[in-house]
Amino acid sequence: MDRSAFVHQGCVYGGEDEFLRMAVPFITEGLERDEPVLVATTVANIGSVRAALGRRAHRVDFGETGAFGRRPQQRVAAFTAYRHRHPRDERVRILAEPVWAGHTPRQVEAWECMESALNTVLGGTGIHMICPYDSRTMPAPIVANVRCTHPQLVHGTDVRPSGGYVQPVAFVRRRAAPLPSPPRDAVTLEFRGDLGRMRHAIVLETAALGLLGERMMIFSAAVGEIVGGAAGGSGHPAVALWAQPGEVVCDVRLPVPLDPFIGLHPPTLDPTPGDGFWLARQICDHLDVRPGSDGTIVRLHTPSPAPRT
CATH class of the missing domain: 3.40.50.300 (P-loop containing nucleotide triphosphate hydrolases)
Structure with a gap:
C-alpha cells in the first residue's frame, strides 16, 4: 500500500x-x-x-x-x-x-x-x-x-x-439539493475592476440588510475574499444579496468552473486560489459551491439578528 x-x-x-x-x-x-x-x-x-x-x-x-x-x-x-x-x-x-x-x-x-x-x-x-x-x-x-x-x-x-x-x-x-433562485428584490452588484469599491459596496448593502458590527464586517470580508479571488480572471463576478428569516444570504456568480471542494483544505505556506474560500468557509454559517450555466455559483449564509419589535 x-x-x-x-x-x-x-x-x-x-x-x-x-x-x-x-x-x-x-x-x-x-x-x-x-x-x-x-x-x-x-x-x-x-x-x-x-x-x-x-x-x-x-x-x-x-x-x-x-x-x-x-x-x-x-x-x-x-x-x-x-x-x-x-x-x-x-x-x-x-x-x-x-x-x-x-x-x-x-x-x-x-x-x-x-x-x-x-x-x-x-x-x-x-x-x-x-x-x-x-x-x-x-x-x-x-x-x-x-x-x-x-x-x-x-x-x-x-x-x-x-x-x-x-x-x-x-x-x-x-x-446536494438545488439552490433556489435569489428573490426578485435581491440587491445586485457587478464587479467592474475596482475591488476596493466593490468591497465597500458589499459592506453598505449587508448593513442595510440588518447585519451589525463585527458580524457585518466579517461576512463582508468573506464575500470580498470570494470576489477578490476571481477579480484577476476573465469576466466579471456578480453579487446578489438578500435577507431571509434568520439570516443574510449572498450569491457570488463567478465566470469560471471551480472544484466544489475548494477551500475545504486549510491554507499552506504556498498561496493558492482556494485560500480565500477557506477563510470564507470558516466565517460563514454555511457555504455552497455549485456549477452554474456559465461558471460557478457560491452561496454564503450568515445568521442575522432578530428584527426589533
Whole structure:
C-alpha cells in the first residue's frame, strides 16, 4: 500500500461490543506500528475503549467528537492539524465519529458531502480513518449513505470494498439539493475592476440588510475574499444579496468552473486560489459551491439578528 494514501472506511455498529470489535483492533494495530492514534467519539465510547485498552490507553489521543468541530470545515481543519502535529510519522490513524445530533437537514447534507469530499481533500496525507455510525441513533438515510461516501466498510476486523461507493463530485451533485433562485428584490452588484469599491459596496448593502458590527464586517470580508479571488480572471463576478428569516444570504456568480471542494483544505505556506474560500468557509454559517450555466455559483449564509419589535 502507498504509505501516503488516504484510507477512508465506514463502520455501522449497533452496540458497545460491536463498536469495540472494530475500534480495539484498529487502535492496537496502530500502536504496534508506532503510529499516532486519535480517537474522537462519544464520551461513552471513549470510556469503553479506555477500559478495553488498559495501560495502552495512555498512548492514544482521545477527544469527545463534538470538540473537533460541528461544521464540515472545522472538522477538516482538525484532521489536518492532527496530521501536521506528526510530520515525521509516515501514517496516522484517526477514528472519527461524525456529529449528527441537532443538525438541520441542510447541515446533514453539508456533513455528508464533507464525508465524501474527504476522499479528495485528504488524499496523499497518509491518514487511515474509520468513521463509526451508530445505527441505534442515526436516521436510516444517513446510515444508508455510509456505503456511498466510504470506499471501504469495516465490520469487526473484516474490511470489504463498498459496492455502493460514489465518486465525490458525483455524490455531491446527486446529494446536494438545488439552490433556489435569489428573490426578485435581491440587491445586485457587478464587479467592474475596482475591488476596493466593490468591497465597500458589499459592506453598505449587508448593513442595510440588518447585519451589525463585527458580524457585518466579517461576512463582508468573506464575500470580498470570494470576489477578490476571481477579480484577476476573465469576466466579471456578480453579487446578489438578500435577507431571509434568520439570516443574510449572498450569491457570488463567478465566470469560471471551480472544484466544489475548494477551500475545504486549510491554507499552506504556498498561496493558492482556494485560500480565500477557506477563510470564507470558516466565517460563514454555511457555504455552497455549485456549477452554474456559465461558471460557478457560491452561496454564503450568515445568521442575522432578530428584527426589533
